[in-house]
Amino acid sequence: MRLFAPPQLSLRFIPVWQRNYLVWKKLAIPSMLGNLADPMLYMLGLGFGLGSLLPQVAGVPYITFLAAGTVCYSTMNSATFEVLYSGFSRMHVQKTWDAIMNTPLTLDDVMLGELTWAASKSLLSGIAILLIIWVMGLQTAFWLSLWIIPIVILIGYCFAGMGLVMNAVSPSYDFFLYYFTLVITPMVLLCGVFFPVSQLPPLLQHISLFLPLTHAIDLVRPIMLGQIPAQAWLHVLVLVAYGSVGFYIALGLTRKRLLN
Amino acid sequence: MSVLSAHNLRKSYGAQEVVAGVDIAIEKGECFGLLGPNGAGKTTTLRLLLGLIEPDAGSIEMLGEPVPSGARRARQRVGVVPQMDNLDPDFTVRENFMAYGRYFGMRDAEIAAVLPGLLEFAGLTNRGDAKIQALSGGMKRRLTLARALVNDPDLIFLDEPTTGLDPQARHLMWQGLRRLLNQGKTIILTTHFMEEAERLCDRLVILDHGRLIATGSPRELIAQHIEPSVTELYGEDAAQWRTNYAAQLCERHETVGETLFCYSRDSEALMQNLSAQSAMRYLHRPASLEDVFLKLTGRELRD
Numbered sequence: 001m002r003l004f005a006p007p008q009l010s011l012r013f014i015p016v017w018q019r020n021y022l023v024w025k026k027l028a029i030p031s032m033l034g035n036l037a038d039p040m041l042y043m044l045g046l047g048f049g050l051g052s053l054l055p056q057v058a059g060v061p062y063i064t065f066l067a068a069g070t071v072c073y074s075t076m077n078s079a080t081f082e083v084l085y086s087g088f089s090r091m092h093v094q095k096t097w098d099a100i101m102n103t104p105l106t107l108d109d110v111m112l113g114e115l116t117w118a119a120s121k122s123l124l125s126g127i128a129i130l131l132i133i134w135v136m137g138l139q140t141a142f143w144l145s146l147w148i149i150p151i152v153i154l155i156g157y158c159f160a161g162m163g164l165v166m167n168a169v170s171p172s173y174d175f176f177l178y179y180f181t182l183v184i185t186p187m188v189l190l191c192g193v194f195f196p197v198s199q200l201p202p203l204l205q206h207i208s209l210f211l212p213l214t215h216a217i218d219l220v221r222p223i224m225l226g227q228i229p230a231q232a233w234l235h236v237l238v239l240v241a242y243g244s245v246g247f248y249i250a251l252g253l254t255r256k257r258l259l260n
Numbered sequence: 261m262s263v264l265s266a267h268n269l270r271k272s273y274g275a276q277e278v279v280a281g282v283d284i285a286i287e288k289g290e291c292f293g294l295l296g297p298n299g300a301g302k303t304t305t306l307r308l309l310l311g312l313i314e315p316d317a318g319s320i321e322m323l324g325e326p327v328p329s330g331a332r333r334a335r336q337r338v339g340v341v342p343q344m345d346n347l348d349p350d351f352t353v354r355e356n357f358m359a360y361g362r363y364f365g366m367r368d369a370e371i372a373a374v375l376p377g378l379l380e381f382a383g384l385t386n387r388g389d390a391k392i393q394a395l396s397g398g399m400k401r402r403l404t405l406a407r408a409l410v411n412d413p414d415l416i417f418l419d420e421p422t423t424g425l426d427p428q429a430r431h432l433m434w435q436g437l438r439r440l441l442n443q444g445k446t447i448i449l450t451t452h453f454m455e456e457a458e459r460l461c462d463r464l465v466i467l468d469h470g471r472l473i474a475t476g477s478p479r480e481l482i483a484q485h486i487e488p489s490v491t492e493l494y495g496e497d498a499a500q501w502r503t504n505y506a507a508q509l510c511e512r513h514e515t516v517g518e519t520l521f522c523y524s525r526d527s528e529a530l531m532q533n534l535s536a537q538s539a540m541r542y543l544h545r546p547a548s549l550e551d552v553f554l555k556l557t558g559r560e561l562r563d
Binding site for chain 1 (some may be wrong): 273310312313332333335336338340342344346347348349350351355359360362363364365408411417
């Protein structure tokens, strides 16, 4: 098999998705709390604490500004953690993938199952933040804000696809720290989660343009403020591209790792 | 027609040819053993046969399907018991069966219907709701075997099925495998336990450095390669005994550490001689597959 042959995708991935869902369901409450507490505390703590010191950010109260960023980065984190730590457990530690590949399923099915599962799980994280936003009435137009739901799935897809690349090349859990310190954390700071990208020096603003989280936020923030995002299709395309290219590279590298 | 056949199978990693021209034909209903020291290429051969990796050369046919191109269809009727347990630790015993059956495209009701029989087979009838962590090593191993039967396979792969099991658990595992053979299933197994291969396998091959160095039934291999009886002499006296008597009483002999292995056909004179030596510690036994294995693959460690 050529390692970078196109993915062979079929609905056979569904039992893999289902397996992950059923395991998650057993631990749903602690898992949800763990996933949500952190972004929620940041949003509320910084939103009210720092927000009380700031007149307005980008023309709106700081917590409103922060809320859009929090939806995106919480979704990103959720998808990333799922494919990195949980995915690595299943692939490398528990050998769950090996067990599945002894059945009629192939690696392509397993990885598509992981990708769709991580996107599904991150949807829950995004929606949970969205619920708080609705309860607090931070959105401008409720019906428009429903658009955030499909966008959250797209963000989950994007970062799950990217994260699977790290999973493919990682020798151990420790390796993932590099991805967080070199990719995820810089993105949180460069892509407009906590402050507008326009506050950055020009060079960093340019870099920011190429990062997927920027495009996620460029979709979600206008919607929160009741506007239709400018160049929406461009942002959607960037997220799809990062996720798809990531998945394709991850599949090739994982084939090399497991099927060689 | 063979259930599983491979011709001139080859696979290299870098400069090292791990599988170097293997030919195998396994008939329906037989238990076929794949023996060899560590690093001989057993696991790579199994992975090639299952269609998980692509051979550099050679052809494979499993259950009428070409492998790897038709491996997915072939695996629909295959069960695999891996070397390392890969049960789902987050699931109960029952949930493990359910999840695994779904990978074969079985509906939940179909899996539920075969579940009681599989639990009985694994000796876990009352443990359906047990967590995996609560099971002993032997139970986990039997569960892994039973899980591999969820799709009622025609062909079962077992990679070192009894490694790490105590004698009780091992015998129970063997009983299970015999039951499957009686049902007409075909089994291919790798093992380090020659006794296991001798008991279970109708035919076996010995693999070393990626090549088959012997093929046959356990009895044929013993008759072909080793004198029928083996006497092991231990301790310091063995060396002296060797100087005095070995040439005369042993057809062939070798010294490993302080142990003298004396191979013979007619051992009457040898036994008379040894019973006169009151201080000598020795063991007289029929030749076994292990003798064949050690003769053919040598005594050096392979790790």
